[in-house]
Amino acid sequence: MTAPKISFVIINHNYGQYVGQAISSVLSQDYAEFECVVLDNASTDDSRDVIARFENTDPRLxxxxxDDNLxxxxxxxHVLDRLAGELVCIVDADxxxxxxxxxxxxxxxxxxxTIGATSGGVLETDHAGRPLSSGFAWLLHRRVGSPLDPDRSHSDHMILERRERELLWQQSTVIEPHEPGWHWSPGTANMYKRHYLVRCKPSLAVVGNxxxxxxxxxxxxxxxxxxxxxxxxxxxxxxxGNVHGAQPSLPNLRTFSKAAHQRSRVxxxxxxxxxxxxxxxFVSTHGHAFWTLMDAPSVPDGISLKAxxxxxxxxxxxxxxxxxxxxxxxxxxxxxxLRARMGRKGYKQFLALQGQRKSRPDSRADGG
Structure with missing residues (x-):
């Protein structure tokens, strides 16, 4: 088996004081099979000068x-379809x-x-990289996950030394697709199989920023x-200046602003x-999972399916x-x-809404 290639994508906007360390940390990996794409989102600080120092230093970069902040x-x-790796990690520049x-x-x-993504633990640090706390994700996924069973591993490929691989098995938890909720560390800590990213690639008009x-x-x-x-x-x-967690976990509990939580929900x-x-x-390829997929966004918000x-x-x-x-x-x-999720009354109201929309000459059904 060939070692999988990883595509690291570092996306930067006005993080000139941090982006150099992000790039250096990718180049310092003890696993060599990767490419690293650095995208600067129209920064107005010294980011591009910092990034320029790395040009021609490594052929994998x-x-x-x-020109615009996307x-x-x-x-x-913008770059997904050009990535060459089987695995993808999106690295926050800070x-x-x-x-x-x-x-x-x-x-x-x-x-x-068979899994689509992995999530590692994080060490929370201050602006200078000094440790603050050990993150929070273990508290979330331990409630629903099951320990990794080494006997079920189908890989003979040894990327890690045996001792490290055994440590990985001891410290890993597998979470089945039917388990909804948020079980993972944020952003950079996650690595995806690229074909699943392509599979659920959204329209930018739908997801915005x-x-x-x-x-x-x-x-x-x-x-x-x-x-x-x-x-x-x-x-x-x-x-x-973080979008979500502006304070360290206390302890192992992520702190969010109310505005950030609302943005996440939207x-x-x-x-x-x-x-x-x-x-x-989606039904043609994942028919059994379609409604599970539809349910998935509700659980991290801590509200019922009905609501x-x-x-x-x-x-x-x-x-x-x-x-x-x-x-x-x-x-x-x-x-x-829909009746199971909305309740009978909610479903009747939804059908009434649908009828009203269809009767309007500017109906958007299947046009939006």
């Missing part, structure tokens, strides 16, 4: 300076990797070939499951829109693409699935 998701979609990051993730993907992990991790997990490594393999830098609804608009496509599917924003998405869902699942299955 590639750089692109964008935000994280836009920049990643984070950095430890030297064993790539090897541990690649080994786990080899040992668990969503964070990549916020969209891809629940989606890929619902498609193929995931595995978590209870070892700190990267650093999550807390410097006051962005995860993009997953529902992508699924609904391509329902026949989520009766949210006017979600009902608008379903109404936009109701004909597509009917064509994919059939009337009986669609009725049963």
């Amino acid at each position: 590639a750089f692109e300076c964008l 935000h994280q998701m836009g920049a990643f979609l 984070d950095f990797l430890f030297a064993n990051f790539a090897a541990f993730h690649a080994q786990l993907h080899c040992d668990c070939p 969503a964070a990549t992990d916020n969209y891809f991790m629940p989606f890929v997990h619902a498609l193929a499951g995931s595995a978590c490594i209870d070892l700190p393999l990267s650093a999550y830098r807390i410097h006051g 962005r995860r609804s993009a997953m529902v829109r992508e699924l609904a608009s391509r329902a026949r496509d 989520y599917f009766n949210d006017p924003a979600i009902q608008d998405i379903l109404a936009d693409h109701f004909d597509e869902i009917l064509a994919a699942c059939g009337e009986a299955e669609t009725r049963e699935a």
